[in-house]
Amino acid sequence: MMRYIFILILGAVLILRIPSADFSKEVDNELPISIPQIEQLRQIFISNTKHLLTSPHAGLLLGMVIGVKDEIPYGYNQSLKNVGIVHVVVVSGQNLTLLAGFILGIAPYLGRRKTIWVSLSTVCFYIFLTGFQIPVIRAAIMFFMASIAKLYGREGDGIQVLVVTALVMLIINPLWLGSISFQLSFLATIGVVIVAPELIKSAQFLPEVLKQDFCVTIAAQMLTAPIIAFYFNQFSVAGLLVNILLLWTIPLIMILGALGLIASLISLKLASIILIVPDILLHYFTTVVAIFNKPWASTYINTFSIFQLVGIYVLLASIYVWMKLKNADNQDESGTGYS
Numbered sequence: 001m002m003r004y005i006f007i008l009i010l011g012a013v014l015i016l017r018i019p020s021a022d023f024s025k026e027v028d029n030e031l032p033i034s035i036p037q038i039e040q041l042r043q044i045f046i047s048n049t050k051h052l053l054t055s056p057h058a059g060l061l062l063g064m065v066i067g068v069k070d071e072i073p074y075g076y077n078q079s080l081k082n083v084g085i086v087h088v089v090v091v092s093g094q095n096l097t098l099l100a101g102f103i104l105g106i107a108p109y110l111g112r113r114k115t116i117w118v119s120l121s122t123v124c125f126y127i128f129l130t131g132f133q134i135p136v137i138r139a140a141i142m143f144f145m146a147s148i149a150k151l152y153g154r155e156g157d158g159i160q161v162l163v164v165t166a167l168v169m170l171i172i173n174p175l176w177l178g179s180i181s182f183q184l185s186f187l188a189t190i191g192v193v194i195v196a197p198e199l200i201k202s203a204q205f206l207p208e209v210l211k212q213d214f215c216v217t218i219a220a221q222m223l224t225a226p227i228i229a230f231y232f233n234q235f236s237v238a239g240l241l242v243n244i245l246l247l248w249t250i251p252l253i254m255i256l257g258a259l260g261l262i263a264s265l266i267s268l269k270l271a272s273i274i275l276i277v278p279d280i281l282l283h284y285f286t287t288v289v290a291i292f293n294k295p296w297a298s299t300y301i302n303t304f305s306i307f308q309l310v311g312i313y314v315l316l317a318s319i320y321v322w323m324k325l326k327n328a329d330n331q332d333e334s335g336t337g338y339s
Helices: 002-020 036-052 057-066 076-080 093-106 114-130 135-149 158-172 174-178 180-202 210-231 238-248 249-264 267-275 276-292 306-334
Strands: 234-236 296-300
Touching: 002 158, 036 057, 036 114, 036 249, 036 267, 057 249, 076 234, 076 276, 114 135, 135 158, 135 180, 158 174, 158 180, 174 180, 180 210, 180 296, 180 306, 210 234, 210 238, 210 276, 210 306, 234 249, 238 267, 238 276, 249 267
Parallel strands: none
Antiparallel strands: 234 296
């Protein structure tokens, strides 16, 4: 009961906050916070990475790990858009989730409570390092709430956590509601947290080794594709296949890449050794992009109205509800549920 009251209070605060927002301003995808020491550290990472890796590998790694957007050549960035994979080479909530998950993996050695506090501190530092970008802020708030719940021996409900996160972020800056980054970040998260589990239940015909990654990719793409088509008049025909071929490499590239960047502060030679595997994976990444970056990979979508966009999401929501009800019926009939 208390959680619903809390959500209502946040909703009321947001309603009171909206009149003070200046909607004539351009939407800013980052909070205007800058710390000279952090900026200096980012520049060191950029310089060291460009010294250790060739282009576009260096730019891809910097984009994935610390959210540097300017080191990927413009032409290559367009190729990433054509094949529908540009979302993985910019900093996202996945980066922070992987980082926090990596730290939580040491819980058996530090104890759960200490590990959570260490991970929270690291997450705060990563927010500063990546420049307070919307997807990272979203993931950080969700991680904070999940961590607090764990500290008190509770499990947070994914939907409620997502709603609270959205309300908190819009209280911070109501203009973010009109941000493409905000919309894509939350739609992708809804796809992963809410839609993907039902897809997994429905996809019993798929092999276990493929089922989870395939369904998560489908769910995220299904919810973000309409927004991308609405704003950019573009739909990537090759996007689904390219994502399936490449998404498995991203966690390895990000984790080993982050370790390599940290090692570069101590020794460039040590960093070069750590970055051997990420460099090989980045070569595979660029090869797949080159293979699929063909004229047929992306198609132009005619401009459509906001009402048509809403209609598309109403249709997708209807499909989700139908799928959820069907899964519930199947579960009742089997009497065993899904594994």
